[in-house]
Amino acid sequence: MADSDTRERLEPRPVTEETVLTVDDDHFVPESVCLVTGGASGIGRAIALAMAANGLTAVATDVDEDGLAETSDMAADMDARGGVKTVVGDLTDDGDIERIVETASGHGDLRYLANVAGMQHIDAIEDFPMEQYDRMHDVMLRAPLHLAKLTLPHVRATDDGVGAVGNMASVHGHYVTADKVGYNVSKFGLRGLTQSIAAEGDGDLRSFSVSTGYVKTPLVTGQIPDTAEQRGLTVDEVIDDVMLGQSRVKEMMDPVDVANLFVFGFSKHARHLNGGDLPFDGGMTLTYE
Structure with a gap:
């Protein structure tokens, strides 16, 4: 996978009016x-x-x-x-x-x-x-x-x-x-x-x-390059095999x-x-x- 695609996999979606769930609640x-x-x-x-x-x-x-x-x-x-x-x-x-x-x-x-x-x-x-x-x-x-x-x-x-x-x-x-x-x-x-x-x-x-x-937070994504280097894997292999190997959805949450x-x-x-x-x-x- 290209480097740009890899970076995109680690970049979380922004919090915007379009991405936030809004609900009707009298206490909100x-x-x-x-x-x-x-x-x-x-x-x-x-x-x-x-x-x-x-x-x-x-x-x-x-x-x-x-x-x-x-x-x-x-x-x-x-x-x-x-x-x-x-x-x-x-x-x-x-x-x-x-x-x-x-x-x-x-x-x-x-x-x-x-x-x-x-x-x-x-x-x-x-x-x-x-x-x-x-x-x-x-x-x-x-x-x-x-x-x-x-x-x-x-x-x-x-x-x-x-x-x-x-x-x-x-x-x-x-x-x-x-x-x-x-x-x-x-x-x-x-x-x-x-x-x-x-x-x-x-x-x-x-x-x-x-x-x-796994969620795209600094706590998680910051560990991925080090894990890849330690295990001799690419970043994508760490995401797909190490982190999401048991998951049926092959992407991290935002x-x-x-x-x-x-x-x-x-x-x-x-x-x-x-x-x-x-x-x-x-x-x-x-x-x-």
Whole structure:
């Protein structure tokens, strides 16, 4: 495959009015707030933009201040019906987590929380550095629980108690691959958190998770050239054989595709999605040859 085609395979579709799913929901108004972690890039950025395009006030948080500013500028360029506010914060710091939720609630009725922020480290279990495991656990599992703990009272305090927590899980929350124990454990745990929130909700306050295969995010695409060099493969061979070998759909998802699942999941059209998981993995985990 030509280099230009290869680059195109790794280039995500932009988040625009044409690519974003828009739905009719009385709660999708600027007075409603959706807090999104990992909002400086990738899936988190796409969710913040998609929720703003649907009329809500999205509050994007991340440690990357410059990336957050870009997300806010992109929302302005889209002329989104809502808007994107930003708050810089470190999800490994409890004080920052409390400040993030307090800031978000100051922009309106905090109804929705999208736990997206993630990280990756690859090592065999016997070589896996525990300090890295602890950091992954803090960012990808402990912080989502803490954020949910602080967000749920705000949802319950709204006039009708309607809201939801959406958690970014993964195919690795269903089955695992070697050398990713920190990621695997966190994603399995997120599904448990999702079900725990549903168990303690009243039907109007819901939770759900989204499990995708490989998505065109900096976290994923940045690893591909190194993997190709390490294994003596082309970039296309890494995509087709290593990453998508078990998938029936031979292309990676775009961040906006994932954002649209969150739009649906947060909306009234998903009122029976409570504690459940949306497995959009191209047939990776549930089929075999």
